[in-house]
Amino acid sequence: MDNDLRALALAHYSNLARIGRALANPIRLRLLDLLRQGPRSVETLAEAAGVALTNTSQHLQQLRAARLVESHKEGQRVIYRLADESVSAFFAALRGLAEVRLPEMDRLRGALKTLADDEREELLARIEADEVTLLDVRPSEEFQSGHLPGALCIPLNELRRRLAEIPKGREVVAYCRGPYCPMALEAVNLLASVGFQARHLDLGFPDVAAYRPRGRKAPRPGVSATSVSRRRKAK
Amino acid sequence: MDNDLRALALAHYSNLARIGRALANPIRLRLLDLLRQGPRSVETLAEAAGVALTNTSQHLQQLRAARLVESHKEGQRVIYRLADESVSAFFAALRGLAEVRLPEMDRLRGALKTLADDEREELLARIEADEVTLLDVRPSEEFQSGHLPGALCIPLNELRRRLAEIPKGREVVAYCRGPYCPMALEAVNLLASVGFQARHLDLGFPDVAAYRPRGRKAPRPGVSATSVSRRRKAK
DNA sequence: GACGTATTCCATAGAATCATGGAATAAGAG
């Protein structure tokens, strides 16, 4: 009887390891992170991650086996999405742990120009006060899945030919998928080269939603998670 | 330049995967969980986990390579400990995710008699009000590394011959390492069989310290993390 | 029902992980 109990108690580590194994591969982590931006089809994910299609499919199935993602069919395509809001939060926790524990992450943060806490604070305050033009440079499907309130949607690859849409004489703050996504930084480089006053916010969607500024207690309000578009227009 | 940035950004998933790989094996998770109770030597860990010594050593080295644990020498033995408080918190987050996402965990929780939220609330309130005898049945070294305030230390394997130390006519609440540790439950079975009014608390050390009762905001105060004993008495 | 598209399934080969047991190392005891 006691032996039964002990065996059972040990079994729970195998369940945890099931999730651990899902997190043990950089491609799967990349896919998981992409899915934090919203639901996507296998093909889209494969292209965004730069991974062969069959390979992507297999990795997604492993994530599904670990119950971190779910899928459903829509016409001929299979749409994957995070199984739960808590999966996204957990991913952020993993990333946070890596930042605390792995010194290699510091070099990355340097290259990607992570902001200091007070700098970020100031930027968020200016955004909230609507003193700057907030620019979302992610692909527009991701914008539609959810974005920061008041943001202008101009995907990075359309930015050069849509510069006219950005108000002149006003500082621009660009954001993208998060601190390890280079898109906002690239956008700022482009904007600066054509004369804009531009900076990047090193948090993206959905990270800002969960961001707790030091000294405050509640998560930032007002993130419009525009109802996730499960239905994709035919192309 | 932009390609550099992108390559760099992708590299960060490899760092996350380093931690993921460390979590991909049930034995390593078991060792990590044991280390949440306090620093321990390789041999002690091997015995507690029921794993061959060389095997234990290898797994510990992998955890160290992922920077989740650290080690230092003390005389002829090597003492491992969690690298950081945040590692313990992250472990709890992983366990929490598994509880939310993996239905298999429910059966375990049933067998191990996890309490309902309100039941646990009530129990914690009674403990705080000192209406019950709080009993810590973990090995005494773990008690010394940190325990709940006011707890009586009687390790499970000494319980039968030390029954006299427990006040009669007062309800006893036993706790151990956490919700998936069977020791408290076994203690309650033993106590009940000799006439005690006994129940178990399904949170242990250090989980109670981080437990946020629903509706309250702050973590419970008053956990005495008696300065971690790095120095072990010779035997 | 034939065709094109999106995805999964399957077989294969190469790489990584794992448990085991014997040898090497380091520290203390006599």
Added chain:
DNA sequence: CTCTTATTCCATGATTCTATGGAATACGTC
């Protein structure tokens, strides 16, 4: 300096993971 103890190192075989490309399946269109 020898002996014991605690741990790590190393080599081995068994298992699992991973990427790849071709075949099979499912769905929608014509």
